[in-house]
Amino acid sequence: MYRYDEFDRNFVNERVTEFRGQVARRLSGEMSEEEFRPLRLMNGLYLQLHAYMLRVAIPYGTFSSVQMRKLAHIARTYDRGYGHFTTRQNIQFNWPKLDQVPDLLAELADVEMHAIQTSGNCIRNVTADPYAGAVADEVDDSRIWAEIVRQWSTLHPEFTYLGRKFKIAVSASDFDRAVIRFHDIGLILKKNDAGETGFQVWVGGGLGRTPMIGKVFNEFVPQQDLLSYLEAVLRVYNMYGRRDNKYKARIKILVHETGIDELKAKVEAEWREIRDSALKVPDDEVARIRSYFAPPPFEQLDAIDRSFETKKFENPEFARWVTGNVVAHREPGYRIVNISLKPEGLPPGDITADQMEDLADLAETYSFDEIRATHEQNLVFAHVKQSELFELWQELAEIGLAMPNIGKVSDMIACPGLDYCALANARAIPLAQRISKRYADLDQQFDLGELKLKISGCINACGHHHVGHIGLLGVDRRGEEYYQITLGGSGAEDAAIGSIIGPAFSSETVVDALESVISLFVELRLDKERFLDTYRRVGAAPFKSRLYPEKLDAAA
Amino acid sequence: MPLLKDGKIVNDSWLYLDDSIALPKVGAIVVSLARWQRDRAALMARTDSVGVRLTADQSPEQIKEDLTELALVAIEFPAFTNGRGYSYARLLHRYGFTGEIRAVGNVLRDQYGNMKRCGFNALEVKSGETEAHWQATVSNFSAPYQVAADGAEPIMSLRQQRMAATGG
Ligand code: HEM
């Protein structure tokens, strides 16, 4: 894991001091709320419906047991005993008091954490593949480059007042576990024919009211040129991006309105000017950062562990959890464990301070002291011995975190919705709870297979509904909560934006409508086809006629 | 309006000339881009200095070839949240412009540090604001992460130097 050196440490401490001054000037009235707003946002502090909310960065999703314990302490001391993992590898606290926030940040700085650029119109916390350093299909550890991007983007003097927020994600695999194609810039580490590493650069993806899949701007930016390329994209965006309408201010709109070729040419021209400059990342700096991500001291283990096989045989519940939540590791005898934060009936992504502490202990015992946060609001232990999976599973079960539903219909993303959010048209969490009750039967969930269901309370799409295999979007129908159903989206390597299937359903009928969609899928699927594949094969028509039979009658 | 320049509040010796007003014979003046493009010959014929004021929609690329004739470029911030001007200053700096780069319009004190880093060397302040006000908001970061226009050594090079000095 990356550890701060004295430069990083000083920097974060100085940032706390700076923010302490800004808060003091706000509290004394010397600064207006309007002036304070962008300053606090740049440090992750939102003003919500009921209180302030602080979003803490977990850069590229990797953190330690010590950091997790600090988050638990913060949840208890400054919040109401829980935290909320978001879709961008951050954790949110919902009830901090403004005058306490500087102390809270100082405590975070003690464990090398911060809230820098977790909101505001700047370069946001950089995210990465949660399986980095553990999975066999990666070209390199994406976190090395995410850390380099983190440092370059931290309080970048030129890019703190962009037209809109700017999100960067890094991956190193053909499998997209970081929603690369829906980021303002998505980076995929590749090797070229000469064996050199570089980045395929996707620009202009995003969700919100105008969802767009990113476009490949450059097939191969050599790794040492990454920062100059990023700086060129950001400079062009900062100068030419729209500022007249905040809904048209993301880079996706600039790409769309300017045209890829013209914008690409502008970026390339700017890049030529700055490519051979101090922005080149020196090899020893890469090596220095790489050394922090060196593989932990894995033991030499056999690929097959008898006791593990026996335990699976003897204990079907354990076997189901293994099938559902555990994936292959590149080291023989190790596994990657997903920990679902979607137990039946609770808000997706929520975690109590007690659970945080227990997980910190478990990570210490079972996974080299390291935890990952995923964009699907779950956690990962990246390096667990196969022979210890059973003990880990038992301990997770004791703290209510052994739900074997990763990637299944109840592993939903749901935004805060009408319960918390002033912009919402409809509730999202209660709907998620109703759906998770309807599909409480795990056998049925396993039978349905991978099914990504995502719910947003309004078109801002915090719940990623556009990229759900099935998406539910809250809309307002004459003051009533209604939900539109979208089908066929995907945030993975087979990226797609879901299409609206027809008129919205009322809150009373939407769960039945969802069930109709799913049961039609079961009738139509071939073999072990996923919902998404069936939908892509048969198209929207059968789903339309199942959901809106009266339209057929009218047409006949 | 007074200016903050090199950490001091000073009076502005430049006159912003409205497009409708005739060119004065003497005195340093700042004109709009349109005026510069229209009256360039007359402006260059004067002995006193001339500067151009760019709005947030006018990239310094448009005056790239003229910079040797100009002693000042003023960059307008229509709102303190509109950060285009930061990139404009970086461009001017890269073009080798050595005159004054001035931030005008809606600017916050807390933005001063970043503006300096991007190449601004003067900015407009509200009357009544003192140097102490501004100094109070200057952040004390011992080293930045990025290279920018102010020549401050970024953390990456400081690390390199340290590694070279300690031999590894
Ligand atoms: C309750 C308070 C919240 C409010 C008022 C809010 C507001 C918004 C708005 C206005 C946007 C659209 C931004 C744009 O397109 O430029 C947005 C996007 C988004 N929000 Fe939220 N949000 C809230 C909570 C959350 C939470 C809790 C999460 C994470 C679980 C989240 C994750 C996202 C994501 C991933 C996007 C999409 C970014 C994209 O377009 O690429 N939001 N939010």
Ligand code: SF4
């Ligand atoms: S999607 Fe809409 S309702 Fe949900 S959190 Fe975002 S802004 Fe609020």
